[in-house]
Amino acid sequence: MANEKSFMKALKCRECGHEYPLAATHVCEFDFGPLEVVYDYEAIRGSLTRASIESRAKNMWRYRELLPVAGEPTVGNQVGYTTLVKADRLAKRLGIRELWIKNDAVNYPTLSFKDRVVSVALSRAVELGFTTVACASTGNLANSVAANAAAAGLKAYVFIPADLEHGKVINSLVYGANVIGIKGHYDEVNRLCAEIAGKYGWAFVNVNMRPYYAEGSKSMGFEIQEQLGWRIPQHTVIPMASGSLLTKIHKSYQEFSKLGLVSNTKWKIHGAQATGCNPISAAQKQGLDFFKPVKPNTIAKSLAIGTPADGFYSLRVMKETGGHSDDVSDDEIREGIKLLAECEGIFAETAGGVTVGVAKKLIASGKIPAEDSAVLCITGNGLKTLDAVVNSVGQTREIRPSLREFEGLLETEDAACKA
Amino acid sequence: MPTKPKKTAKSAKAVAAPKHQNTRLWLMYPPKKITEPIIWQISQKFKVVTNVRQASVTGEIGIVCLELSGLRPEVKATIKWLVGLGISVEPVEISVVES
Ligand SMILES: Cc1ncc(COP(=O)(O)O)c(C=O)c1O
Ligand SMILES: [Zn+2]
Numbered sequence: 001m002a003n004e005k006s007f008m009k010a011l012k013c014r015e016c017g018h019e020y021p022l023a024a025t026h027v028c029e030f031d032f033g034p035l036e037v038v039y040d041y042e043a044i045r046g047s048l049t050r051a052s053i054e055s056r057a058k059n060m061w062r063y064r065e066l067l068p069v070a071g072e073p074t075v076g077n078q079v080g081y082t083t084l085v086k087a088d089r090l091a092k093r094l095g096i097r098e099l100w101i102k103n104d105a106v107n108y109p110t111l112s113f114k115d116r117v118v119s120v121a122l123s124r125a126v127e128l129g130f131t132t133v134a135c136a137s138t139g140n141l142a143n144s145v146a147a148n149a150a151a152a153g154l155k156a157y158v159f160i161p162a163d164l165e166h167g168k169v170i171n172s173l174v175y176g177a178n179v180i181g182i183k184g185h186y187d188e189v190n191r192l193c194a195e196i197a198g199k200y201g202w203a204f205v206n207v208n209m210r211p212y213y214a215e216g217s218k219s220m221g222f223e224i225q226e227q228l229g230w231r232i233p234q235h236t237v238i239p240m241a242s243g244s245l246l247t248k249i250h251k252s253y254q255e256f257s258k259l260g261l262v263s264n265t266k267w268k269i270h271g272a273q274a275t276g277c278n279p280i281s282a283a284q285k286q287g288l289d290f291f292k293p294v295k296p297n298t299i300a301k302s303l304a305i306g307t308p309a310d311g312f313y314s315l316r317v318m319k320e321t322g323g324h325s326d327d328v329s330d331d332e333i334r335e336g337i338k339l340l341a342e343c344e345g346i347f348a349e350t351a352g353g354v355t356v357g358v359a360k361k362l363i364a365s366g367k368i369p370a371e372d373s374a375v376l377c378i379t380g381n382g383l384k385t386l387d388a389v390v391n392s393v394g395q396t397r398e399i400r401p402s403l404r405e406f407e408g409l410l411e412t413e414d415a416a417c418k419a
Numbered sequence: 420m421p422t423k424p425k426k427t428a429k430s431a432k433a434v435a436a437p438k439h440q441n442t443r444l445w446l447m448y449p450p451k452k453i454t455e456p457i458i459w460q461i462s463q464k465f466k467v468v469t470n471v472r473q474a475s476v477t478g479e480i481g482i483v484c485l486e487l488s489g490l491r492p493e494v495k496a497t498i499k500w501l502v503g504l505g506i507s508v509e510p511v512e513i514s515v516v517e518s
Contacts, residue, residue: 015473031473032443032484032511136516161516186516187508191498194510195442207512242514292480293447293507302518307447309513 006070007044011035011211014313022070024128024208034309035211037068045259050230053261060116060219066255067120067219068212074126075152076119078108080219084227084375090343090356094363098373100233101340102224104380105348110147110171111381112140112302112349113220113245118148118205120216125203131155132202136193139168139302140380145205146177157202161189171384217245221252224375225262232257232267235323235374237359239351240271240280241305243314249377250317269317270368271325272358274298274333274350280311281358284325289315299330299388300350302380324367328357334392336360337382347382355379437490443511444498448481452506458483465497466490484511 010019015033026035048065056062060080061073083103091099104113118141125133134157135145142158149156158172162181172179182189197207205213225232232253238246250269257264273281276298279291291311296304308314318325328336336356341347348356355376362368382389399405448457453476458469467489474483487494501508 027443027511032486033473137518138516139518141517159516187502190514190516191508191510193515194512197512197515206517207515210512241518288479290475290477290480290482305514305517307507307509307513 005043005047007039007047007065008068008070009038009040012038022068024125024130024203026208026210037211037215039066041255041258048259048261050261053226060119060216060223063219063222066222066252068215069120069123070127073119073123075122075148076115079115079119080107081223082107084224085344085346087344087376090340093339093343094360095370096363096368096374097371100224100228100373100375101344101346102220102227102375102377103346104220105346105352105378105382109151110140110143111384112144113217113377113379114140114144115148116219117141117213117216118144121203121205121209121213122148122152122154124212125154125205125209126152128203130201130203132157132200134159134197134200134202134204135206136160136190136197136204137206138164138304139384141206142168142177142179143171146172146175146179149177150175159189159193159196161186165387167387168384214244214248217248218252218255220245220377221249222256224249225253225256228375230262232262232265233375234266234372235268235270235368236377237270237272237355237362237368237374238377239303239355239379240273240308240314240325241303241351242308243271243280243310245377245379246271247310247313247317250321267321268323268368269321270323270358270362271314271318272355273325273327274300274303274354275327275329276300277304277306278327279306280308280314281325281327283311283315284318289319291315298333298350299385300333300354301385302349302351303354324362326358326361328354328361332357334389337389338393340378341382346378348378349380349382349385350388351380352378352382353388437492439489440491440494441486441488442494442498444485444487445509445511445513446481446483446485446501447507447509448483449505450479452504453478453481457501457504457506458485461487461497461501464500466493467497 013028013033015031044065058081085101087099087101132155136159156177158177158179162183197204256262277296279294283291293307333353336353467487470486472484
């Protein structure tokens with residue numbers, strides 16, 4: 001992949017279409033709309049083929065022409081290309097012909113899909129000359145920025161709400177990141193982080209680097225298509241916080257079909273949320289094209305964004321593709337986590353429980369037809385949210401070091417099973 | 420890249436005159452506030468310049484994208500007043516703190 005050529009053309013406002021240079025900037029000067037990277041697809045067509053992709057290393061950068069870096073990426077050379085698991089046992093339980101799990105619970109190095117977006121943001125930050133990176137996060141993003149910055153030799157600042165559980169902070173502190181706890185309500189913390197991002201000359205991954213950062217999520221969609229044997233899945237179920245991942249997986253399907261890497265078959269994009277924070281799914285179910293902000297109250301902390309920045313665009317994607325959305329309660333989330341673990345041996349965090357729970361509902365209601373094929377995006381690891389399931393996974397049974405006691409235990413179990 | 424400027428104890432400037440700033444916000448109004456002339460009230464109550472960049476109003480929500488320019492204490496007071504009215508005030512990026 002000795003390709004030093006940039007395939008990016010410009011940053012472009014999603015609202016008015018005004019174009020901007022490829023700098024660390026994220027908002028249109030006119031209407032404050034978000035900026036997005038646009039590419040030179042003609043040039044990409046000449047460089048990116050199934051054969052060229054298959055000849056490259058198995059990580060997210062094998063689709064480098066469609067990712068926003070100008071030269072060779074410097075961060076994330078081990079990230080991505082997670083397994084796509086054919087989930088026959090779960091398919092049977094959910095009542096669908098064919099089911100696949102895209103398993104980013106084991107993404108490298110911090111066990112969530114955020115390593116994809118962070119790899120892109122940091123690679124681009126290095127290209128633009130930054131030496132300090134930052135983010136505001138309550139979990140996965142903080143872990144990923146801290147780890148990837150450490151490996152790349154960049155200085156990292158991580159802003160968190162001061163009342164965040166200590167366990168979640170260790171996963172950032174261990175990498176030597178500067179972790180700053182901000183006291184106050186979520187809204188105040190949020191506004192201050194935006195201010196800090198605007199004031200210091202840092203690469204704030206989800207603020208001034210956001211146009212690049214968000215593109216990293218496309219790699220999950222590129223991999224799904226390649227791993228399915230170069231085709232677009234009929235149905236994809238995606239967890240939504242800001243809604244960015246959902247819009248970018250859709251974009252990945254559009255790009256591969258535009259480039260002729262897959263045939264342009266119909267696909268439906270479905271969004272999953274927790275009932276305790278469902279601004280997007282509530283709007284989708286009511287047929288609205290805007291959402292109403294909510295105050296989150298759910299065990300799915302990684303999806304707890306009450307005012308989703310890409311909510312409007314997610315609703316549009318679901319509408320355009322004929323997809324649906326639903327949400328699940330905390331109990332259904334726990335049940336989803338257990339179902340995935342027991343059927344497929346995959347332990348997902350609460351966001352995964354949301355995705356499985358919502359897929360179950362969409363299949364049961366026929367919104368995903370039983371004779372179809374679906375992919376579920378599992379985006380984070382269960383070891384990060386042990387608290388959520390600690391009381392719902394059963395208990396160990398204890399015996400003294402005596403064979404007789406063990407046999408007695410098996411006998412009572414046998415009897416209980418027969419009863 | 421520029422890093423945080425070093426503050427010296429003698430730099431009186433840091434404590435003196437408040438700085439001018441431009442703050443870009445999304446305001447989301449609940450239905451009962453939609454008909455109130457909030458932006459006009461801002462300019463009556465606070466020494467800030469308001470500059471609307473986008474707006475959309477339905478029966479269920481009013482969304483206004485606004486730039487506030489003025490001295491930092493005035494901008495902060497304006498935001499506090501808006502929040503007190505039950506209007507959700509988000510930075511232009513909306514959700515900066517993510518998981
Ligand atoms: C585990 C996990 N899944 C899904 C998401 C959703 O991401 P997005 O904000 O792109 O909708 C997040 C976001 O923080 C996450 O941490
Ligand atoms: Zn614009």
